[in-house]
Amino acid sequence: MRAVLTVVGQDRVGIVAGVSQALAELKFNIVDMSQTIMEGNFTMMLVCELPATKMDFESVRNQLSKLGQQLGVQIRIQREEIFDAMYKI
Template structure:
C-alpha cells in the first residue's frame, strides 16, 4: 500500500533529513520524491510504500504533524487511493 506525503513551508536546514529519518523509523520506504524551493518557499512531495504490517494511519499522521510543528512546516499524508480519487476530474 502506498501513501502520498506533502511538505510545505519556509525553507530551512533539516527538513528533508527530518522527514526522511521519521519515515525510516516508521518503516516507510520512499519510492519517489520531488522538491522545489521558490523564493524561500519549500515544497516536497513523496510517494511512500507503507510497511506490510498493520499501520495505525492516525498515529503516523500525528507523528508527522508533530514533526511539522518542530520543523515549522505543514506535513500532510494521504493514502494513494484517496489522493488519486481527490485529483480525478
C-alpha cells in the same frame, strides 16, 4: 499500501533530513520524491510504500504533524488511492 506525503513551509536547513529520518523509523520506503524551493518557500511531495504490518494510520498522521511543527513546516499524509481520487482530472 502506498501513501502520498506533502511538506510545505519556509525553507530552512534540516527539513529533508528530518522527514526522511522519521519515514525510515516508520519503515516507510520512499519510492518517488520531488522538491522545490520558490522564493524561500519549500515544497516536497513523496510517494511512500508502507510496511505490510498493520499500523494505525491516524497515529502516523499525528506523528508526522507533530514533526512538521518541530521543523516549522506542514506535513500531510494521505493514502494514495484517496489522493488519486481527489486530484484526478
